[in-house]
Amino acid sequence: MPNSKVLPLVESEASEGVAPCCPPLTERPFTAQEAETAARMFKALGDPVRLRLFSAVASHEGGEACVCDISDVGVSQPTVSHHLKKLKDAGLLTSERRGTWVYYRVESSVLAAMGRLLALTPVKAA
């Protein structure tokens, strides 16, 4: 998957005219396309090391972190880089080089969209 591939979790698909993905999971059954989009995001967070790196960036001062700030997760530097790339490919992080270091930032709009997926809607009466 190329680095520039970002999921349309918070953008409408102009070519298809659909609303931004996705409704709360409890609202109605997901369509195949909604499920493809949302599953990719969940899958990216479905690894303990990636989840630790993601929470390290998300909770860091200013909502961004240098690799030098977040590498203390018990795996090698190449493995850290591999997982950060996966988080970027899934559209959960963006990165920017400043001098020697690459800084990672959480896409808060994506986090909000994922939170919306898991929002509880009233259970329909049986």
Next chain:
Amino acid sequence: MPNSKVLPLVESEASEGVAPCCPPLTERPFTAQEAETAARMFKALGDPVRLRLFSAVASHEGGEACVCDISDVGVSQPTVSHHLKKLKDAGLLTSERRGTWVYYRVESSVLAAMGRLLALTPVKAA
């Protein structure tokens, strides 16, 4: 993984005295144990067919559904059963046999705990 294995996402681990897993991802870096627990849940939702089945159950009347209600996801019945078992193993669904059919129910407390993971906390000043 045995059927009875349910993740401690919403229960405290009595043996270790820790609080229920897990804080919002933006609050502080996850510990290894928190990441293990939460990643298993995200991984279970990281498949499009499982996500469609999960949303079909979650959005069904009364918050539960019979297999007969939710099998319209374009895969074979054995594949549906396989994915429903994975969702059960991850603690996201419970099931109960009533007469001919097995009914699946979403663990709303687990859904709430996952929503909390993705809750936005204020970004710390840099």
